[in-house]
Every structure is written in C-alpha cells, then in structure tokens.
Amino acid sequence: MKKLILFLLTISFILVNPLSAQTILKKVGRAVSNEIPGANGSDNSAGSKTSDPEPSCACDNAELIVDLGGTLKLNYKETHISTMDDGSLLLKDLISGNYYIVKGTSATGPISAGDPRLAGFDEVDENSGKDQLLLRYKGYISKSGDKYLITFGGKNYGPYAQIDKFVITKSKDKFGVLAVENVIASEMDGKAMDEAIKNAKTDQEKMAIAMKYSQQMQQKIMKGGGPASMMQKFITNVSGSTFDPATQFGYTLNTDMKYDEILLLSYSKVIDLQGKTIINLKPEHTGATNIFINTANTKYAVYNYDEIAFSDDGTTLKDLFNPHLVRVNGQTFLAYIYYSPKRNAIMQCKIPF
Numbered sequence: 376m377k378k379l380i381l382f383l384l385t386i387s388f389i390l391v392n393p394l395s396a397q398t399i400l401k402k403v404g405r406a407v408s409n410e411i412p413g414a415n416g417s418d419n420s421a422g423s424k425t426s427d428p429e430p431s432c433a434c435d436n437a438e439l440i441v442d443l444g445g446t447l448k449l450n451y452k453e454t455h456i457s458t459m460d461d462g463s464l465l466l467k468d469l470i471s472g473n474y475y476i477v478k479g480t481s482a483t484g485p486i487s488a489g490d491p492r493l494a495g496f497d498e499v500d501e502n503s504g505k506d507q508l509l510l511r512y513k514g515y516i517s518k519s520g521d522k523y524l525i526t527f528g529g530k531n532y533g534p535y536a537q538i539d540k541f542v543i544t545k546s547k548d549k550f551g552v553l554a555v556e557n558v559i560a561s562e563m564d565g566k567a568m569d570e571a572i573k574n575a576k577t578d579q580e581k582m583a584i585a586m587k588y589s590q591q592m593q594q595k596i597m598k599g600g601g602p603a604s605m606m607q608k609f610i611t612n613v614s615g616s617t618f619d620p621a622t623q624f625g626y627t628l629n630t631d632m633k634y635d636e637i638l639l640l641s642y643s644k645v646i647d648l649q650g651k652t653i654i655n656l657k658p659e660h661t662g663a664t665n666i667f668i669n670t671a672n673t674k675y676a677v678y679n680y681d682e683i684a685f686s687d688d689g690t691t692l693k694d695l696f697n698p699h700l701v702r703v704n705g706q707t708f709l710a711y712i713y714y715s716p717k718r719n720a721i722m723q724c725k726i727p728f
Contacts, residue, residue: 427716430694432683434724440712441466441477442720447484449475451714456721458697464721465493477721508538515550516541525552525610532610539607542630542637545702551611551628551637551648553620556604613637616648632675633668634700634707640666645675657686667700669728670707676728683711701725 441464443449449468457465464477468485474493475484486492508516508523517524522534525541527550535554543550575581607620618626618639626639626646638653639646643661645653645668653672656663665678674687676698683692698711708725715722 429715429717430713432692432695432711432713432724433715433722437713437715437722437724439718440464440721440723441475441482442718444719447475447482451716451719456696458699464697508541512541512543515543523554525550528612530612540628542628544630544635544637545700546635549611549613549635549637551609551613551630553607553609553628555607558605611637611648613648617650618648627664631699632666634670634702638668640664660684660686665698667698667709667728669709676709683709695724700728 441447443451443454447466449466450470453469455467455469457467466475466477466482466484467473468475471485472488473485474488474490475482476486476492477483483492506518509518515525515527516538517526519534522536523538524534525532525538528548532552533554535552535556536558537555538552539555540553541550542552572581572584575584609616609618609620611618620626623639625641627641629638629640630636632638632640632645633653637648639648644655645666647653654668654675656666656675660666660675660677663677663679667676667678669675674685676686677684678698681694681696683695683698685691692711695711695713698709701708701710703725707728709728710723710725712721712723714720
C-alpha cells in the first residue's frame with residue numbers, strides 16, 4: 376500500500392512529508408517483561424525454599440509482594456513475570472500455562488488463557504487484532520468513525536486520524552499525546568486501491584485508476600486543512616509547553632523518569648515540556664532509556680536488564696527487576712522487586728529518592 380501511495384503522490388506532484396509514525400504499543404503494557412533474575416541457583420520444586428544466597432539487591436526492610444509457596448506452589452525457574460503501569464504483576468506458570476494476577480499483596484488465580492481479566496497484560500495476545508489504544512486507555516481515548524477522540528479533565532481533544540504516543544502521569548492529572556489530524560489514505564482506502572488496480576486489465580486502466588485516487592487524495596488533504604494537518608503534533612494539558620515534534624527531533628515522551636511529571640528524553644539529556652534541562656546524562660549512560668531522576672534533580676539511576684546504576688557515586692544493585700517510582704506519605708521512593716530464595720517469594724525494596 377505504501378508504494379501505491381508514493382506512486383500516486385508522485386503523479387499528483389504533492390510534496391508533503393509528514394513525520395513518520397512511531398510504533399504504537401506493540402504489546403499492551405508498556406512495562407518491561409522479564410524472566411525472574413537469579414534463576415541459576417539450585418533446582419527447587421514448586422513451593423519450596425532453597426539455601427541459595429539472597430541477591431545483592433536484597434534489603435533488611437523488604438516488603439513481601441507474593442509468596443510463591445503457600446497456595447500458589449510456583450517454581451520460580453518456571454515462572455514468567457510481566458509488569459503493568461498500575462504496578463500489578465502477571466505471573467505465568469510455564470508448566471501449566473495458568474496465570475496469576477498480583478495487585479499489592481493479593482494474588483488472584485489460577486486464570487486460564489482467554490479470561491477477560493487478562494486483557495491489558497503484555498504477555499497475553501488473545502486481544503491481538505483489537506485496537507490497543509482503546510484497550511489500554513479506556514475512558515480517555517474513544518473512536519468516532521475512523522478517528523480518535525481524547526477526553527481528559529472534562530475537555531475533548533481531536534479528532535485525530537492517528538495517535539502515535541499517549542502518556543499519562545501516575546496521578547492521572549496530566550497527559551501528553553503525539554497525534555496526526557489527517558492521513559493521506561486509510562487502510563480501507565489502500566485496500567480498495569489495491570483491489571481496483573489488481574483487477575485492471577490494461578496499463579491504461581491502471582493509470583486511470585491511479586489518477587482517480589490521486590485526485591481524491593488531493594481533495595482529502597485540502598479539505599482536512601492542507602499539508603500541515605498531516606504533520607505530527609503534540610497535545611497536552613500542561614500549561615506553558617513549548618515542545619514541537621516538527622522541530623525538536625529525537626525526543627521521547629516519558630512519565631516514568633520522574634514521579635508525576637511528563638519529561639522528554641533525548642540521547643544525552645532530559646528536558647521538561649518547557650524546554651528546561653532537568654539533567655544531563657554521563658557519557659557512559661548516553662542512549663539509556665530506563666532512567667529515574669530524584670526529586671531534587673541532583674542524581675539519576677539507570678536500569679539495564681537486572682541492574683541499577685546510580686549516577687552520583689557509581690554504586691550498583693543487581694538481580695532485580697521492575698524498578699519504578701512510588702510515593703508514600705508525600706515522599707518519593709525508587710522501588711524494585713527481586714526474588715528471595717530464602718523465602719521463595721517476590722520481595723520489594725524502596726529507596727528514598
């Protein structure tokens with residue numbers, strides 16, 4: 376379809392170059408999915424503890440997230456964990472294929488594949504083919520015809536033909552979206568064009584069909600507001616935002632780096648929506664994507680696979696996963712979870728941050 380569109384644009388001499396769309400949620404559930412770190416110790420049967428040493432990231436005041444023994448009886452080597460935006464965990468028993476949902480310290484399961492309670496987790500693909508934006512951001516994004524509408528804080532935004540990125544803060548009071556008002560041709564248009572040209576008997580007929588669709592595209596562009604309506608735009612309810620994706624290339628929207636803030640990450644620094652530099656990354660951390668910034672903007676932590684490295688003193692913590700920022704009684708913490716062989720449980724540590 377893309378080749379046909381380019382061909383038609385050449386015929387009609389339309390010089391429009393909208394920004395290429397970013398990938399939208401290949402998996403529902405932005406957070407990283409990991410095999411449990413530390414699964415190289417001695418074998419243990421489901422529900423049993425081992426004499427393996429605790430990982431280096433273990434802390435004295437660790438909080439119990441879920442006991443893999445007890446009623447669950449899960450072997451940590453045969454368990455796969457996915458994490459979600461709201462902090463809930465999805466445990467999959469690779470032996471039985473059953474799922475368990477953990478929210479706080481409460482576990483629900485076993486749950487079979489296909490259960491509607493699994494909708495939204497990145498390890499479950501029963502919802503493939505459905506609109507992932509509508510599934511993940513129900514209540515904020517809806518569809519009217521073939522376009523998207525955004526409702527936030529009692530206000531409506533849109534319609535948009537394409538949403539490339541949607542972020543929302545943990546307190547649900549700020550949002551940001553990269554969207555395009557109009558596209559040259561929808562998927563339906565492309566299929567109709569493909570079919571018509573495929574059924575054409577002569578090159579002359581193919582050219583006539585191409586010219587027809589080219590004219591329709593020109594009319595669509597002008598009716599929709601001209602070429603500018605096909606450029607990616609940034610929409611937010613944050614006052615004073617100056618971010619323009621058309622001129623500020625290479626920035627990624629992020630709500631994970633700092634608690635309750637929408638920030639922009641580039642290869643070597645982090646800025647806010649007003650263009651102020653929040654922090655510069657050290658040379659050894661340039662290109663990192665999983666970054667957490669402390670409240671005072673004086674240091675940051677970088678997460679890579681199962682390790683966190685701190686920028687201020689270079690210390691590291693290993694054999695952990697799902698680092699995330701939480702706020703308790705007004706104080707922000709960098710939290711992470713790890714597997715405890717001693718307790719056969721998933722534990723959580725929190726560092727004031």
